[in-house]
Amino acid sequence: MPQANAKLNAFPVFMRVEGEAVAIVGGGEAALAKARLVGQSSAVLRIIAQTAEAELLSFIAATGAVHVAAAYEAAHLEGAAMVFAASGDEALDRRVAEDARRLSIPVNAVDRPELCDFFTPALVNRAPVAIAIGTEGAGPVLAQMLRGRIDRMLSPSLGALATLAASFRGAAERLPKGTGRRRFWRDFFAGAPARAVEAGEFARAHDAAVELLVSNAPASGHIALVGAGPGAEDLLTLRAHRLLMEADVIVHDALVPEAIVAMGRRDAERLPVGKRKGCHSKSQEEINALLVELGREGKRVVRLKSGDPLVFGRAGEEMAALRDAGIAYEVVPGVTAAFAAAADFELPLTLRGVSSSLVFTTGHDLKGNSLPDWAKLAISGATVAVYMGRSVAAEVAGRLIEAGLSPDTAVAVVENASLGNRRRFHGTLADLPSLEARADLSGPVMTIIGDAVAGANFERSEPLAAHRHEDTASATAEGVEQ
Ligand code: SAH
DSSP: OOOTTOOOSSOOOOOOOTTOEEEEEOSSHHHHHHHHHHTTSSOEEEEEOSSOOHHHHHHHHHHTOEEEOSOOOGGGGTTEEEEEEOSSOHHHHHHHHHHHHHTTOOEEETTOGGGOSSOOOEEEEETTEEEEEOOTTSOHHHHHHHHHHHHHHSOTTHHHHHHHHHHTHHHHHTSOTTHHHHHHHHHHHHSHHHHHHHTTOHHHHHHHHHHHHHHOOOOOOEEEEEEOBSSOGGGSOHHHHHHHHHOSEEEEOTTSOHHHHTTSOTTSEEEEOOOOTTSOOOOHHHHHHHHHHHHHTTOEEEEEESBOTTSSSOHHHHHHHHHHHTOEEEEEOOOOHHHHHHHHTTOOSSBTTTBOOEEEEEGGGOOSSSOOHHHHHHHTTOEEEEETOGGGHHHHHHHHHHTTOOTTOEEEEEESTTSTTOEEEEEEGGGGGGGGGOTTOOSOEEEEESGGGGGSOOTTOEEGGGGTTOOOOOOOOOOOOO
């Protein structure tokens, strides 16, 4: 809430400039910055500079701005809708400001607030939508920071959506005033038309909007299967972040940290559904049914999964259930644990001349006598990333050695990859079984095996073998059982 006495000394307005001339006096960097800013509009730029720097000249050539290559005189300002004094020469800028005032043209003088009739905003441009941020010149860096934050929040396709909305304005006027019309617009901007525009499918967006107009049916639900990344908040994608902020309901796994779930709207409903090995949680069938039910209720749901939703995330079953129920869904990729672990170790997952393939696997399919396909790949040089591999570490190592992989093959292990409390261990395949006995690892663990691992940076890691003979029971915190 603004303080009672806090009044704006500059009032923001959006001024029509289509086809109007905007005069900029100056040939240097400041003039170029203003030209770039105003160049985002359809105003006709008139740049008054006897000599201009190369970059400004190429801007003029590229945009078709008018270049008045002459010593400044007041007549150059005539007919302009706004004037910028950006010469960098204090006396000249003052003269320009005075001339503009005499001609009754609003003027902005760069770095001279006392000469300004108006200030320029930091601008988020999603034409025709514009968000202008002003600080009355008090904090240009703050304005830029806010600009960055707002820019990341808004879909790149917001402009296209607003343009589509404009074409439906007349039709929407025929809906009953009040709730009916409001609901149409809410569903338009948050429902199927918006999602189709986001996907670049404009014809479908148009059809969906028409359907909303005629059906008057309650909004259909939508489920986004979203990858939350390996745990660090800033490894979330911008799209995941945006969907989280729009969601009515967030259905999340135990491995997704609270800090990420908290990035959703404050009033969003949050439903934890497990699954952490050994803890009570909803069964997969119950989760599928829950998603279908929320979709039928018309909710916008984010189904938040750790890492990437399509890697050991049981997304296949959830998508099948949604498809069968006719509920719209989309998938938003995330940074999978193997990538985060590799980054923590500066470990090249593929390495020229050493490893040209990469396997994502879980040791849990090492049943019976037959070797799984990935073991053969490991032997022929692939880098192997083992998910949920801690409790089967001995089995994985034993079977690989038995199949012919050298016990000296390098192994890297990361607990809590990407997070501040991560721990790194390195060793060989022969050391790997010791992992099972480590009671001190309570977070999720990623194991990477292969010759490429030898190229990692082991400076901040501990030897894996230190605990080889320890005989403690293994803790149960491995994440999802797939
Ligand atoms: N969909 C997830 C994987 C889910 S399976 C992804 O793409 O990453 C759960 C397993 O992922 C864990 O047992 C562990 O092996 C791995 N994992 C998830 N987050 C991890 C992290 N921060 N550090 C190390 N391993 C992690």
